Amino acid sequence: MDVRSNKGDLKGQIFLFLLVIATCVGVASLAILVYSVLEDATGWFDLAFIFNSPSRFPEEAGIYPALIGSIYLMLLVAVFSFPLGVGTAIYLEEYAGQSRIKNIIELNISNLAAVPSIVYGLLGLALFVRALNMGRSLIAGALTLTLLILPIVIVSSQEAIRAVPDSLRDASYGIGSTKWQTIRKIVIPEALPGIMTGTILSLSRAIGETAPLIMIGAATSMYSAPDGIFSLFSAMPLQIYAWVGQPQYAFQEGVASAGILLLLIVLLTMNSVAILIRNRFQR
């Protein structure tokens, strides 16, 4: 008798059916979203849209300052969150041992990952914008978003480091390597694909965020791209939010959809980079 046969296994069939339904819900809603955005964005999404500044005339409106704002934001967040997040993860996994303090820290990090993003906006406003007197600058925005994604970067890096088999570490110690050598030459290279995937996926989340940036007072409309880390800035989700609130339908549907389309393209590009990187390292 073939144990893998599904015949007569009613429960198994129902389970399979439920799984297919679950998958369809996600795929279908993405398809509907992409379809409706594409439909509304037709005729609005062109090179002029990408390279123009915002305008009160829908035909002239563009997203350039916000696009550049988002790109700078993403790079800065990557620069801040990668060393902080990976450093914390290495410390917790390789050095901290099994102490009660480590458990408390880990519990707090997991809880932080579930805090609503607007709360990080309040923190960013109080800490970076006011206390550290950075104003509504790009760097204040980037640091706020860094705090937002840091818990996710830490947890995913920890998982990646934990997945490195102990046999590799033991072997390294066995030939006389120090702890530092083992971490640098064995653990980090082995865990890097997982760390990279986690970091880049959380970066995608960061550039899609609106609430914390509104909270710290980032511009919903900027007419020139930022030219330094202390420059005022806007970001794509903020500009889209502003367009959706305009009285004219051309903004709410056409221009806003073109913005959403560009944001989707940037996000998809980032995610494909994540997959590419993972595949390069995977063995």
Place this chain on the structure above:
Amino acid sequence: MENIYITYCEFGIGINMKKDELSNTNVKKTVLMLIGIIAFSVALAGCVSDTGQNDDQSQDQSADSGNGENQQLSGQVIVDGSSTVYPVSQAMAEEFKKQHSEVKASVTSSGTGGGFKKFVQGETDINDASRPITPSESQKCKENGIEYVEFKVATDGISVVVNQNANWIDSVSKDTLAEIWGPENPPQKWSDVKSEWPDKNVELYGPTSASGTFDFFTENIVGEEDSSRTDYQTTENDNFIIKGVKGSENAMGYLGYAYYQQNEDNVKAIGINGVKPTVESISNGEYPLSRPLYFYVNIDHLKENETLREFVKFYIENADGEIIRQVGYVPATESHQNDLMNKFENVMDGNYEVNYKS
């Protein structure tokens, strides 16, 4: 070949060297790739802002010949506040930017009250407002040593809108509106208000309490600021009020005239005491819910920041014309514009005393 090393390195220490080299080259490649991406995006940013500058220079020359100004403004202006005034400030910033390309203008919409929270801390240069500053906001400015000046730029008429097919209603009195929106014994059915109205549930849509529109409506209709029934749909986005009212024959909502004007085909504005909102009835004050729109400027910033000074001047110079009309509000009259200019000059000459409210 690579695959063989990879499989073996799980088991043998001797091959660790190979594995190490392999991942090092991979790391290098990836780093190079990332640097490439970063360089590309920076180059993209750079080359486009270059072309931007070229455009600006040609525009500057024409502007120079026009008003004889030689210096190039390159400072920044931070505008925050009312979502009702936001389209005006946005349009002003856009036109100002065409003349002064190096200027950084940041325009944010976070509601009149939300914007004042930042203005009283001195964090913004200009706060847009769809109602006058409140005594408590004014006192906070005083405590923080912030001197401000108020400019009334345009006039709006809060429009009360219902569904296109709602034939049962065409005009209401202020008292009836107060009954519908007031906090005490709010009617659940339209027939509770007037017996000839339909026996259907009341569905209401309005702005949130952070909005100046809400403050003005409650003060002028209900009779007390911030006093309103709370069992209705609130939103920061006036388009959702339009969508809600468009979707139901039993719905009513209120919002700024600009939003109604863009949606004349979707919703119907009802008259208040028999007067419907039009550009004319709003500008001559006949429409009972006409309200002034303001912007407040931080005087210290005004004196320090030349860009802000020019921007405010530009704002006032254009308060009488096309920009405000295009956005959907009623522009200032010529004499009012002169008053604004005089006020501005007095502020600059130091002949202006801030009148803090208490």
